[in-house]
Amino acid sequence: MTAPSPALESPLAEFQAVTKWYGPVIGVNQLDLTLPAGITGLLGPNGAGKTTFIKLLTGQLAPSIGQVLVRGRPAWSAAAKRFIGYCPDVDALYEEMSGRTFVRWMARLHGLSRVDAAEQTEAALAEVGMTDRADRTLRGCSKGMRQRIRLAQALVHDPDLLVVDEPLNGVDPVGRRELMELFQRLRARGKAVLVSSHILEEMDELAEQVIFMGQGHVLARGSLADIRELLADYPLKVSIDCGSARDLATALIGWAEVKSISIVDERRLQLEIKPPEPFFRRFAEQVARQPAWDVAALRTNDLTADAVFSYVLESSRRF
Numbered sequence: 001m002t003a004p005s006p007a008l009e010s011p012l013a014e015f016q017a018v019t020k021w022y023g024p025v026i027g028v029n030q031l032d033l034t035l036p037a038g039i040t041g042l043l044g045p046n047g048a049g050k051t052t053f054i055k056l057l058t059g060q061l062a063p064s065i066g067q068v069l070v071r072g073r074p075a076w077s078a079a080a081k082r083f084i085g086y087c088p089d090v091d092a093l094y095e096e097m098s099g100r101t102f103v104r105w106m107a108r109l110h111g112l113s114r115v116d117a118a119e120q121t122e123a124a125l126a127e128v129g130m131t132d133r134a135d136r137t138l139r140g141c142s143k144g145m146r147q148r149i150r151l152a153q154a155l156v157h158d159p160d161l162l163v164v165d166e167p168l169n170g171v172d173p174v175g176r177r178e179l180m181e182l183f184q185r186l187r188a189r190g191k192a193v194l195v196s197s198h199i200l201e202e203m204d205e206l207a208e209q210v211i212f213m214g215q216g217h218v219l220a221r222g223s224l225a226d227i228r229e230l231l232a233d234y235p236l237k238v239s240i241d242c243g244s245a246r247d248l249a250t251a252l253i254g255w256a257e258v259k260s261i262s263i264v265d266e267r268r269l270q271l272e273i274k275p276p277e278p279f280f281r282r283f284a285e286q287v288a289r290q291p292a293w294d295v296a297a298l299r300t301n302d303l304t305a306d307a308v309f310s311y312v313l314e315s316s317r318r319f
Contacts, residue, residue: 018066027052041207048213085154089165100134106153124152235272243294
């Protein structure tokens with residue numbers, strides 16, 4: 001029985017006490033984390049340190065202090081780069097080439113033979129849904145098609161870690177769904193996918209865990225629901241569709257768990273509640289006993305990445 005490769009026994013990627021500065025400016029500060037298999041969302045405002053994080057992970061930058069390892073190898077080394085696929089958000093390609101030629105040459109640059117490069121190119125193009133359109137020159141491709149070609153070149157050498165920066169930008173709704181399905185297929189194969197995105201709604205559906213960055217630090221990490229649970233000191237926002245918003249507001253205004261009530265329109269309320277568990281339990285009991293409330297729907301409004309990030313930032317300011 002063949003022993004597993006030492007590289008494959010190492011974590012996919014890890015930051016060990018990593019700090020990176022640019023002169024007097026700190027890009028990231030004391031990052032300690034391991035990136036597991038599966039889909040991870042990287043979120044944060046401009047200036048949070050996301051770009052530096054990605055450049056360190058993909059070996060474009062070396063840390064000032066600490067080390068970034070991919071499969072146990074320094075991320076900037078050639079040995080690590082064979083495990084990494086990178087799809088940048090910069091739309092700069094060799095415009096006179098066809099998509100197929102571009103991907104094939106990227107495969108050759110990864111060291112694949114001509115035969116292997118041709119085979120892997122076709123596999124990557126099929127993976128991103130570009131087999132029948134890859135002979136167009138890149139100049140003649142739509143933004144969504146160009147994005148797919150960039151993904152194909154990142155996948156052509158079958159990396160263990162795929163890093164994609166704003167992958168859904170400029171892609172139509174059908175294309176977004178297909179790319180999200182692609183990331184989920186990679187997850188099913190045991191790959192790691194790091195997705196940096198500002199399209200927070202898709203992160204809610206796509207990412208198993210998220211990393212929230214701010215001012216060069218990791219402010220929080222985990223699932224959106226887990227992070228929200230850690231922030232139980234903050235009210236949870238819910239909206240309720242009902243028969244009469246004014247009558248329901250009158251009934252709920254004295255509840256200890258209800259911290260604020262806003263009437264959105266005649267049939268909708270928005271509440272801030274804390275703590276949520278007793279409220280939901282009590283509310284469910286009362287809905288069964290009070291048919292006049294005519295409750296049609298109850299939704300939580302702030303389990304989205306956008307809302308959780310606001311909570312995380314607010315929480316970080318307290319310390």
